[in-house]
Amino acid sequence: MSEPSTPYTPASTSTTVARNETLTLADKIKKYDTTKLVDLLREEKDxxxxxxxxxxxxxRKINGWAFLKMDQQDFRDSGFKIGTAIVLAxxxxxxxxKKKRAIDESSKExxxxIDDILRRIKNMGPVVDSNEAMRCKYISTILYTAVSILGGLVILPQMNVSGEENSSCVDYAIKKILDDLLxxxxxxxxxxxxxxGKGVAQNLMQCRSSCEMNLDxxxxKRKTEEAFxxxxxxxxxxxTATDWYFILHSTEAIYCTSKTEYHISLTEPIYVKM
Incomplete structure (x- = not known):
C-alpha cells in the first residue's frame, strides 16, 4: 500500500493584486463612444x-471625450434646454x-x-493545473468579498436563469435588492x-437571459400605464480564478470592458510571516 500523500505546504505563499489607482471618473468616461456615454447618462437617474x-x-455624435470638454453654452448650442444644459455641465x-472607487486594502473584508486565499493555497496547492471545482473555491472567496464591501447585494451560487431562448444554471449570480420583494x-x-472561449459564449447567453428576467x-415594479x-x-x-474577463451585455449591444484580462496571481511564492 502506498503511503498517504503529503499536503502541499510551500515555505511561503502570497497573492498579488493590482495596485489601486487614483483615477477620476473622467479618465474612464473619456474612452467612451457615444453609445456607452448614453448608457452612463441613462443610469444617472438624478x-x-x-x-x-x-x-x-x-x-450630435457626442462621445465621452467631447462630453467632458463641453460647458453650459456648448450644451445649449447642441439643442438642450437651459435647465438640462446646466445639469449636464x-x-x-x-x-x-470624482475618484473611481478603490479597494481599501486595510479593510477587514x-x-x-487574503487570509482565506493564503490558507487555500497552503492546503490545496497552487491554482495552476487545478480543476474547475478547486478554482471555484478561490472565485467564491473573491466574489463574496466584493459583495460584502459594496453592500446592498446578494450572491447566489448555482442559480437558474431562464430567458426566451435559453435556460441554465449559472455558477454565481449577484443580485441587487430593489425593495422587500424584488x-x-x-x-x-x-x-x-x-x-x-466556450465560457464567454455561455456567459453571454446567461447574461441575455438575465436581462430578460430583469425586464420582467x-x-x-412599474405602473401598467407608465411608459416603459x-x-x-x-x-x-x-x-479561471487567476484571469478575469469582464463583459457588459445590454439589450442594445455587447461590450468588452477591457482588451486584456485582469490578472490575480495565486501562485507566486514570496516570504510571508505566518
Missing part, C-alpha cells in the same frame, strides 16, 4: 434626462473630480479575503478551468 435628451447626444465637471440580477459569473421584474422602454443590462464575468 440628472432627469429623457429619451429626447439622449437622442440629442446620439444625433455640472455633471461633466463633477466627473473630473480585504484582509479576511431583486434584479446585475452580474453573472462563469468559472472555468480552461476553454475561455421591472415591468412588475425595454432597456436593461447585466455584467458578465468569465474567470
Amino acid at each position: 440628472l432627469g434626462l429623457n429619451d429626447e435628451d439622449l437622442e440629442i447626444i446620439c444625433k 455640472d455633471f461633466a465637471e463633477k466627473c473630473k473630480e 480585504f484582509k479576511l479575503c 431583486e434584479k440580477i446585475i452580474c453573472i459569473t462563469e468559472g472555468k478551468q480552461n476553454q475561455l 421584474t421591472l415591468k412588475k 422602454k425595454e432597456y436593461e443590462y447585466v455584467y458578465g464575468i468569465v474567470t
